[in-house]
Amino acid sequence: MKCTRCRSRAEVYLRQHNSGFCRRCFVVYFHRQVTRAIEHERMFTTEEDVLVAVSGGKDSLALWDTLHELGYRTTGLHLSLGIGAYSDHSTEKTKRFAETRDLPLITVPLAEEENGLAVPAVAAFTHRPACSACGVLKRHYFDRLALDRGFPVLATGHNLDDEAARLLGNVLRWQTDHLARQHPVLPPTHERFVRKVKPLFRVTEYETAVYAFFRGIDYVIEECPNSVGASQLLYKEVLNRLETTSPGTKLTFLQEFLNKGRPAFAEGEPVPPQPCESCGMPAYGHVCSYCKLVREVETKRERTRRHA
Ligand code: AMP
């Protein structure tokens, strides 16, 4: 098979675009998909400082590499979650990536933050699934650090598979409030929130893996030992089966939802968040989800201490 762009030997074939690419042209194709997402959805400009959330996995490192190559002003933000060797490896890979490209990186070890709360401790003390505790911690630190350091926008490495699976989950339960908010660009709904964007929403997980490989990016291959929610994995599997028989299903499902479906759910003004009584960050109750989690942990810790 020949490369669709330059007619040399193709190394990768993308059925959903009916195109084959050699290494060099695949990288061009990938950058174009990301540029299209950024420009079409007005995510950010080359004049803005973008905070990129990097886990050390293929998606977020591919994202950081792409944004840097395309000439955007980027700073990495890495949270060291305290999940044993997995977190140590993730932090190592992220640091090395930043060093070799001379890019600024902010690393936050959660265990050393004000209340010493890393993911395992939180999960153990609250009986919440580790992934749900982890999600609350990540969202809180992303919001707070972007705000404290003065970044107008935060980018994450969510890809097409992530977004299509999330859409399927929301549709299966008809979670209309979630459907109204599912978009690759979330404008701030409060002055203490920054814009949140997902520039990889048009490229598949397979494509980010190919990109990382072609670009020689060294990333953490092992999955988080807590593993992502089982249902999310099942939705991805189902979508991949549909994609096999009908290439392009994932992109059409998501893109047409954004074009036609979402406006039907997004009617009316969303209820604006109020400042959290405890930390001042925006919250949808008296206290934000993060402070609720911290209080839960503190109560349990206190109880354990008294019984010790
Ligand atoms: P996940 O929720 O693990 O699928 O990750 C989704 C996105 O969140 C990644 O592509 C990253 O942009 C970001 N992210 C996940 N874990 C971390 C972390 N430990 N530090 C910084 N960003 C992260």
Ligand code: ZN
């Ligand atoms: Zn709070």
